[in-house]
Amino acid sequence: MDVSGGSGQPRSGNDEPARPQSGPTAPAADGTQPDPAAAATPGTPGPDPRDPPHPAPDGPAAQPPAPQPPTPEPPAAQPPEAPAPKTPVHEPEHPEPGRGPHVPAHHAAGGEPHGTGRGRGPGRPPQRKPEPGGGLLMGRPFGVPVYVAPSWFLVAALITWVFGGQLDRVLPELGAARYLVSLFFAVAFYASVLVHELAHTVAALRFKLPVRRIQLQFFGGVSEIEKEAETPGREFVLAFVGPLLSLVLSGVFYLALLPVEPGTVPGVLLAGLMISNLIVAAFNLLPGLPLDGGRMLRAVVWKITGKPMHGTVAAAWVGRALAVSVLIGLPLLTQSGALGSDAVDNVGMDTVMDALLAAILAAIIWTGAGNSLRMARLREHLPELRARALTRRAVPVPADTPLSEALRRANASGARALVVVDSEGGPVSLVREAAIVGVPEHRRPWVPVSALAQDLTDGMRVSAELSGEELLDALRANPASEYLVVEETGAIYGVLSAADVERAFVKAMARPS
Numbered sequence: 001m002d003v004s005g006g007s008g009q010p011r012s013g014n015d016e017p018a019r020p021q022s023g024p025t026a027p028a029a030d031g032t033q034p035d036p037a038a039a040a041t042p043g044t045p046g047p048d049p050r051d052p053p054h055p056a057p058d059g060p061a062a063q064p065p066a067p068q069p070p071t072p073e074p075p076a077a078q079p080p081e082a083p084a085p086k087t088p089v090h091e092p093e094h095p096e097p098g099r100g101p102h103v104p105a106h107h108a109a110g111g112e113p114h115g116t117g118r119g120r121g122p123g124r125p126p127q128r129k130p131e132p133g134g135g136l137l138m139g140r141p142f143g144v145p146v147y148v149a150p151s152w153f154l155v156a157a158l159i160t161w162v163f164g165g166q167l168d169r170v171l172p173e174l175g176a177a178r179y180l181v182s183l184f185f186a187v188a189f190y191a192s193v194l195v196h197e198l199a200h201t202v203a204a205l206r207f208k209l210p211v212r213r214i215q216l217q218f219f220g221g222v223s224e225i226e227k228e229a230e231t232p233g234r235e236f237v238l239a240f241v242g243p244l245l246s247l248v249l250s251g252v253f254y255l256a257l258l259p260v261e262p263g264t265v266p267g268v269l270l271a272g273l274m275i276s277n278l279i280v281a282a283f284n285l286l287p288g289l290p291l292d293g294g295r296m297l298r299a300v301v302w303k304i305t306g307k308p309m310h311g312t313v314a315a316a317w318v319g320r321a322l323a324v325s326v327l328i329g330l331p332l333l334t335q336s337g338a339l340g341s342d343a344v345d346n347v348g349m350d351t352v353m354d355a356l357l358a359a360i361l362a363a364i365i366w367t368g369a370g371n372s373l374r375m376a377r378l379r380e381h382l383p384e385l386r387a388r389a390l391t392r393r394a395v396p397v398p399a400d401t402p403l404s405e406a407l408r409r410a411n412a413s414g415a416r417a418l419v420v421v422d423s424e425g426g427p428v429s430l431v432r433e434a435a436i437v438g439v440p441e442h443r444r445p446w447v448p449v450s451a452l453a454q455d456l457t458d459g460m461r462v463s464a465e466l467s468g469e470e471l472l473d474a475l476r477a478n479p480a481s482e483y484l485v486v487e488e489t490g491a492i493y494g495v496l497s498a499a500d501v502e503r504a505f506v507k508a509m510a511r512p513s
Contacts, residue, residue, distance in 0.1 A: 135215060144201050144211045146194065151218035159186040163272065170268055181265055185272055190216055192249050192277050197221040199245040203238045219364060220280075228379075232303040232311070239295030246281035250274050288319030290368025312376035319369030327362035331355045381508035382468040390504055391464065391485045391494035392416040396425065399450035403439060406431070406449050417495035419484065420453045427492055429453035430460070430482045454480070461486055464493045475501060 135147040160182040167178040174181065197214045200223040204211050212224040229235040253274035260267045284292040294315040302311035334354040394417040397406045406418050418431035435452035454460075459478025464485050466474055475483070475498060485493040 135217075141198060142201060142205060144205075144214055146214045147216070149215055149217035152190065152216050155218050156183070156186040156190070159189065167268065170263070171265065174265070181269070185269055188269070188273055189276050190221075192246070192273065193221045193280070195249060196242045196246050196280065197223045199241040200225070200238060203241045207234050207238065209238075219360075228308075232299040232308075235302065236296050236299035239292040239299065242292050243281040243284045246277045246284070250277040250281065253277065286322055287315070288322040288365065288369065289315045289372040290319065290365065291322075294319050294369075294372075309376050309380060312372055316369040316373045316376075319365055319372070323362040323366035323369065326365065327358050330358035330361070378508075382472075384468075384508050385471055385501065385504055386467040387462055387471050387485055387496055388464045388467075388493070390500050391496050392500070394419045394492065394495045396421040396427070396492070397449055398423075399428070399448065399453075401449050402445050403436065403447045403449055403452065404441075404444035407436075407444065417482065417497075418449060418453075419492060419495065420449055427456055427484055429455045430484060430495060432481060433497065434481065454482070456484055460484055462496060463488065471501070472505075 135149040135152070138146045138148055140146070160179055162182075163185050164179045164182040167174060167181060171178065193216060194214070197216075201211050201214060204223070204225045207229060209229065210226040212226050215222045215224070225238075229238050253270050257267065257270040257274060260270060285296075287293040287297040289295070289298065289312070297318060298308070298311035298315040300311070301314045302308045305311070331351065331354045335351055393413075393415045395406065395410045395413060395415040396419045397409065399420050399422075410416070410418060417433075418436075419427050420429040420431060422428050429450070431449050431453045439447055439452070457478070459474075460480050460483050462471070462474050462483045462485055464487055479498075481498055483496040483498070485496045487493050
């Protein structure tokens with residue numbers, strides 16, 4: 001997060017790549033909730049998710065989803081109805097060259113993954129990616145939406161009040177109009193913060209890194225960049241351009257101040273903007289995450305060691321040291337008069353406000369440094385999430401096959417999923433695990449598998465080669481409880497349960513670096 005005017009420090013979403021929650025935890029269309037921990041069907045072999053499945057027309061591999069205790073029996077004359085098919089969604093595109101399973105990064109205290117595009121199915125119009133939101137939309141420079149968070153109005157009111165009090169001492173003749181001038185200063189200052197963030201955005205776009213949005217908030221700006229730089233050199237440039245622009249703006253305001261008469265409204269405004277941009281640049285150059293200087297330090301250590309994780313650890317611990325220094329040092333400097341004010345011997349309202357400001361800044365820096373460490377660990381483990389390793393072996397069955405017969409075939413071949421195929425063996429739908437659990441055993445000979453299946457959409461077909469962030473992106477873009485995993489040739493590889501991905505994600509996060 002940009003502290004005091006914009007850090008330009010990439011982060012990832014909400015400090016942690018979003019898990020495919022809408023997939024693993026999504027209830028089935030018939031209202032039942034999948035239970036990944038259900039006990040296996042009697043006589044069913046244990047799960048073997050890594051066993052490569054290559055189904056044959058009458059029974060490839062993989063044990064069917066395990067049944068739960070039977071639910072109340074439905075009326076005999078009304079077998080379970082087939083769920084209404086979901087609206088088709090679009091299949092994710094193949095990743096561009098060079099776009100590995102990196103965790104997306106957002107500017108500020110932490111880090112996000114959302115970089116996979118979505119293709120267009122045959123005959124379907126393109127769908128616009130959902131807007132990220134985050135406040136009041138102000139515009140789209142370079143195609144990137146700029147939002148003003150509600151917290152900005154609070155800090156704008158605070159700046160107006162504080163700067164208005166200073167104007168009352170410098171220009172007492174303004175009277176109540178000083179607050180109008182102060183409001184103009186608050187808006188101009190945040191316009192400078194926006195320029196700082198646009199510098200990061202332009203650099204990211206230049207390096208072909210997608211930018212989700214820019215948000216102006218309480219303590220500055222946030223440029224949410226959805227991927228990390230691929231080299232330490234680009235990382236350094238991406239972080240440095242923000243403070244550089246703030247320094248340039250400070251110089252511009254200084255040059256504009258030279259011909260202006262001191263003690264006037266324009267003179268006071270230009271001097272305030274010059275000093276504030278200088279403070280923004282200097283603060284963000286401090287060498288600790290999540291500040292821009294921390295990203296620069298990370299890039300240097302990355303370059304020296306060849307390992308980005310080492311750079312993140314070094315810059316994050318320096319950031320934590322900075323947080324402690326701000327918490328203790330800022331009130332002491334203010335009280336001693338070292339920052340230009342008169343020394344204070346007693347504890348007054350100004351001292352309390354300085355301590356509160358120091359505590360807020362220290363908390364932001366400490367939290368951002370911790371988020372950066374957590375995201376770095378996640379980036380190390382994300383490649384372990386591989387669709388091919390997590391896929392369940394599946395049995396293809398015709399639509400009119402009774403559920404009991406389909407389960408018998410799956411048990412015989414050690415399969416754990418059912419794929420409904422047409423007369424030519426092409427997949428048309430997936431039998432939902434939650435729906436099987438809800439059918440009592442004595443009803444299964446009279447329930448066709450088609451009544452429990454969900455029609456396949458483009459988004460429910462995922463490549464067996466997907467892994468890491470790109471796998472999570474594909475599942476998030478098309479929420480479902482099961483996905484058909486296919487080879488590059490289009491051949492069926494098996495079925496991927498979103499619950500399995502969720503468990504693997506949690507397991508990877510719990511593993512130490």
